Each structure stands twice: as C-alpha cells, then as structure tokens.
Amino acid sequence: MTFNQQKNTQTNEIVDIRIVNISLDNFENAYFLGIGGIGMSALARYFKSLGWNVAGYDKTPSPLTESLQQEGIDVHYEDRNSSISSPYGDKAKTLVIVTPAVPKNLGELLHFQFNEFEIVKRSEVLGLITKTSKGLGVAGTHGKTTTSTMLAHLLDQSEVKCTAFLGGISSNFNSNLVLNPSAAYTVIEADEFDRSFLRLSPFASIITSADPDHLDIYGDAAHFREGFELYAGLHPENGVVVQKYGLNLPTAAKTITYGINEPDSEYCGLNVRVENEKYLFDVQTPSGKWEAVELGIPGIHNAENAIACIALCQFLGVDEATIRSGLKTFLGVKRRFESIVKSQNLIYIDDYAHHPTELKALIDSIRLIYHDRKVTGVFQPHLFTRTRDFFEGFVAQLSRLDEVILLPIYPAREEPIPGVTSDALLEKITAPDKKLMLPGEVVNYLSAHTEGVFLTIGAGDIDRIVNPLKKEWSE
Structure with missing residues (x-):
C-alpha cells in the first residue's frame, strides 16, 4: 500500500489517499464483508463473471442477497469468525472486500486482519479496474445513480458499449x-463518501452537483468542495469533465458545461414539458438545437441528467439518433422516481431522495406533472448528522407537501444525537396535515386512501413498505 498526497491547487491543502498497488490477476477468490450492499453486490457479480470463487457475509437476507445466491454466490448471515470455508482460507489467492458499514469488531474481519489477508474497500477495487480501462465517472451529491445508469444504457445501445x-x-x-x-x-x-472517488483513475466524468453533504466526514462545506476539486483534477488532458453550469471545478481536461435554462452553458436544456403523457425537452448544443427530445422517465432533474449524458456521449462519438432512441427507451432505476401504482385516481411513486436538494427536485417534478392533485409524502430521514446539518432545508421542502408522514430517523452507521429527532422536524414543518408514524402503521393508514398522489421517500429501509402498499392499492 502507498499513500498518494493530492494537493488542491486552489487551497494548497494536502489530502492523503491510500492507493492499493496490487494486481487483480494474482487472485482467484473474492470474499465480501457486506455483500448485500448495492455497490458490493455489483462487484460480486463482476468477479463471478470472471470465473472467480465468490462468497460473502451480510447482516440480513434481502431480495438482493437472494438474487446473488440464485446466481451461485455463497452468502451467509452469521458471523463465522475464523471458520472460513475453503478456498477462502488461502490468503495468497483471496481478496477480501469490505464495506464501511461492517462493524470493526466483526469476527470475520478480525480474522482476516490478524492473518494479514489483502483487505480493500469497494472504491479501491473500482480504482484498480479503472486503471485497466477508460473510467467514465459520474460524481455529484445528487443524481449519480440515475445518471450513471442512463449513461450505461445509452452506451450499451450504441456501438461504443461499456461495462x-x-x-x-x-x-x-x-x-x-x-x-x-x-x-x-x-x-x-x-x-464522494469517505473521499472514495479520489481512489479512481477517471478518463472522463459527469459532475452533477457539489452541494454539501457528509459533513461528518468532511467537516465543512469548504472541505467538501475541495474533495470535488481534487476529483476533477484527476482527469487527464485528453479526457473531459462534463460539469453542471456554475460548478467551475478546475481540471486539466476539457470542460463542458450543461444545465437547464442556463443560456451560457454549452449544452442548455429548454422548454421542459409534458405533452400527451410524454416527457419532452429541447437542447441547445454547440452544433445546433435538438427539438423535442423524449425521455422515458419524468422529472426535471432527470431531464438535466439526460443533458449531461448527451454531452458526454457526443464527446465519445455517439450520434444524435442513437442518443435520442436511448433516452426514449430509458426506464430508470428502482427507487428513483419509480412509478409503483398508476390509476386514474391514485398515483404512487417511490423515490430515494434523502437530501433537501433532492426533495426539491422530486416535489418540483411532482407539481409539474400532477399540479392539481393532493400530494402526500411519507419521509424517512436518513442519518442523524444529515438531519442535523440540513434541518432547515428538510423543513422547507417537506412543508411544500399537502400531507407529511414522518418516520423515525434511520441511523445506519450512527448513534443518536440529542435533540435531533423526527419529532423536532415535525414541530417545524408547516404542511397543512402532518403526523409521525412507525413504518408498520403507514400501510394500514394509507391503504384506506383511494385518491391522490402518494410518495415514499428516503434512503433507509422505507423500501420495505413499498410492496405492501403496492399490494393494497393494486387490489
């Protein structure tokens, strides 16, 4: 292992980033601690496709772990301590990949540490992969998953292709x-969490936003911004950074700006609209105006994400017709403005939004499409630190709903902070109708409703009530 000292040319501050200097060719086995995470499971599938032996631990079963097991990956839910089955006991051939969510006192982790196995983070593995291919990063406080999935779909539909x-x-x-x-x-x-993106070797990137978040890691907004400046600085001169207009992140690579109703941006989205239930927008590009681009999913923020993808795809040589076709056929991502139930009287949408800016984008889009409907939002705050740091922003956005149902804060990796509670949020919210409920109470309460727009919102375990609600309303 080495540490790469990265210097921010704007502030002269130094950040030490651990760099893993190993070759994946030396390993045959991948053992995951926290295999059920969305990013970890993608890596597990990747190594399985390479012919490696793949196994791992997770705290609880989930649809994702069950899918991995069906694909031939060994997943278990009890801490086996030092009782690691063959072939994963061979430290010369086994790469151990760990997520920060795994407790530091987990017996299996302690076993691997004591016996000096090669233990790496998910981001470090991605860093190794981007050293042997041209990495296309999607960074930003908001929109990473939808934008990267949209980009992958567009490239997969083209002759360029991608993993x-x-x-x-x-x-x-x-x-x-x-x-x-x-x-x-x-x-x-x-x-950007835990400065993970600074371990990558990107050739090109989309950077959607740099609104402060993860202040438990970065400390303040200035250091958060510094992280993005360092990331932009990783790109080579022959690469490109497609960044939202106004970010002004310095880089040696080519810079392309984009935005909606930003006339000075190089790719400018205009006239976002809904016509005959189609989501349309126009785009002014450096080579001319694209009229009536159709997007397969709704949302003003998704139109903006699409403009970024257009810019990068054009840089990579994808033609207009292919891009238009790909955007039209893009179906989105589970839990990102995902339509669960849609009938004449009742609309139910599930969304991952967990930051005030994401809430604003979601509610703006809902008001554009369903401007004459009552909107009820069930929101589960995610992390005590995030709720504390953006308290007023959450209050402002949730107050825009007609009815708010708050769930208790989802702690994830954190301990409670005195005074930071859903009750405190509820007291400040000014929506006409507001209440605090437990997840088990929400389904019974909402199932009696037969009209309106209903949203489940959050990044915790609120997704567990999605299928019960779908079942009630579908019946």
Whole structure:
C-alpha cells in the first residue's frame, strides 16, 4: 500500500489517499464483508463473471442477497469468525472486500486482519479496474445513480458499449451490473463518501452537483468542495469533465458545461414539458438545437441528467439518433422516481431522495406533472448528522407537501444525537396535515386512501413498505 498526497491547487491543502498497488490477476477468490450492499453486490457479480470463487457475509437476507445466491454466490448471515470455508482460507489467492458499514469488531474481519489477508474497500477495487480501462465517472451529491445508469444504457445501445457498476437496479438491465468484456469504457459511480472517488483513475466524468453533504466526514462545506476539486483534477488532458453550469471545478481536461435554462452553458436544456403523457425537452448544443427530445422517465432533474449524458456521449462519438432512441427507451432505476401504482385516481411513486436538494427536485417534478392533485409524502430521514446539518432545508421542502408522514430517523452507521429527532422536524414543518408514524402503521393508514398522489421517500429501509402498499392499492 502507498499513500498518494493530492494537493488542491486552489487551497494548497494536502489530502492523503491510500492507493492499493496490487494486481487483480494474482487472485482467484473474492470474499465480501457486506455483500448485500448495492455497490458490493455489483462487484460480486463482476468477479463471478470472471470465473472467480465468490462468497460473502451480510447482516440480513434481502431480495438482493437472494438474487446473488440464485446466481451461485455463497452468502451467509452469521458471523463465522475464523471458520472460513475453503478456498477462502488461502490468503495468497483471496481478496477480501469490505464495506464501511461492517462493524470493526466483526469476527470475520478480525480474522482476516490478524492473518494479514489483502483487505480493500469497494472504491479501491473500482480504482484498480479503472486503471485497466477508460473510467467514465459520474460524481455529484445528487443524481449519480440515475445518471450513471442512463449513461450505461445509452452506451450499451450504441456501438461504443461499456461495462458499468451501478448504485441501483436498472429497470432496463434488471441488474446493477452491465457486462461488455471487450468494451474500452467502464461506467462507475464516483462516490464522494469517505473521499472514495479520489481512489479512481477517471478518463472522463459527469459532475452533477457539489452541494454539501457528509459533513461528518468532511467537516465543512469548504472541505467538501475541495474533495470535488481534487476529483476533477484527476482527469487527464485528453479526457473531459462534463460539469453542471456554475460548478467551475478546475481540471486539466476539457470542460463542458450543461444545465437547464442556463443560456451560457454549452449544452442548455429548454422548454421542459409534458405533452400527451410524454416527457419532452429541447437542447441547445454547440452544433445546433435538438427539438423535442423524449425521455422515458419524468422529472426535471432527470431531464438535466439526460443533458449531461448527451454531452458526454457526443464527446465519445455517439450520434444524435442513437442518443435520442436511448433516452426514449430509458426506464430508470428502482427507487428513483419509480412509478409503483398508476390509476386514474391514485398515483404512487417511490423515490430515494434523502437530501433537501433532492426533495426539491422530486416535489418540483411532482407539481409539474400532477399540479392539481393532493400530494402526500411519507419521509424517512436518513442519518442523524444529515438531519442535523440540513434541518432547515428538510423543513422547507417537506412543508411544500399537502400531507407529511414522518418516520423515525434511520441511523445506519450512527448513534443518536440529542435533540435531533423526527419529532423536532415535525414541530417545524408547516404542511397543512402532518403526523409521525412507525413504518408498520403507514400501510394500514394509507391503504384506506383511494385518491391522490402518494410518495415514499428516503434512503433507509422505507423500501420495505413499498410492496405492501403496492399490494393494497393494486387490489
């Protein structure tokens, strides 16, 4: 292992990033600690496709772990400590991949550490993969999963092709992994959490936003911004950084700007609209105006994501007709503005939004499409630190709903913070109708409703009520 000291040329600050100097060719076995995570499971599938032996631990069963087991990957849910089955006891041939969500006192992790196995993070593995292919990163506080999935779909529909590691289940591919072994490009989500994206070697990227988040890691907005400046600085001179207009991230690569109603951006989206239930927008490009581009999924933010994909795809040589066809046939990502139930009187949409900016984009889009309907949102705050750091933003956006149902804060990796509760949020929210419920109470309460627009929103385990609600309303 070495540490790469990366210097921000704007602030002269130094960030130490661990760089893994190993060859994947030396290994035959991949053992995952936290295999049920969306990013981890994509890597598990990737190594399985290479012919490796793949196994792993996760805390609880899920539809994703069950899918992995059906694909021939050994998954278990109890801590086996040092009782690791063959062939994963061979440290010379076994690569151990760990997620930060795994407890540091997990017996299996301690066993691998004590016996000096090669233990790497998911982002470090992606960094190794981007050293042997042209990495196409999608970075940003918001929109990474939808944009990277859209980009992968467009490239897969073209002659360019790509392999892609996605942070959600693509509705087109029905997977979080896209495999084209002969493709020159690899699409990856460049995740800013824990500065993971600084371990990548990107050739080109889309950067959608740099709104402060993960302040428990970065400390303040200035250091968060610094992380994105360092990431933009990783690109080579012959690459490109497609960045949202106004970000102004410095890079040695070519810069292309994009935005909606930003006339000074190089790719400018205009006239976002709904016509005959089709989601349309126009795009002014450097080579001319594209009229009435149809997008297969709704959402103002998704139109903006599509404009970024248009810019990068054109840079990579994909023609207009192929791009238009791909956008029209794009079906989106599970839990990203996902339409669950749609009838004449009742609309139910599930969305992963967990930051005030994402809430704003979701609610703006809902109001554009369903402007005359009552909108009820069930929101599960994610992380005590995020709720604390963006408290007023959550209050402002949730107050725009007609009815708000709050669930308790989903803690993930965190301990409670005194005074940071859903009750405190509820007290400040000014929506006409508001209440606090437990997840088990929501289904019974909402199933009695037969009209309106209903949203389940959040990045925790709120997805567990999606199918019960779908069943109630579908019946």
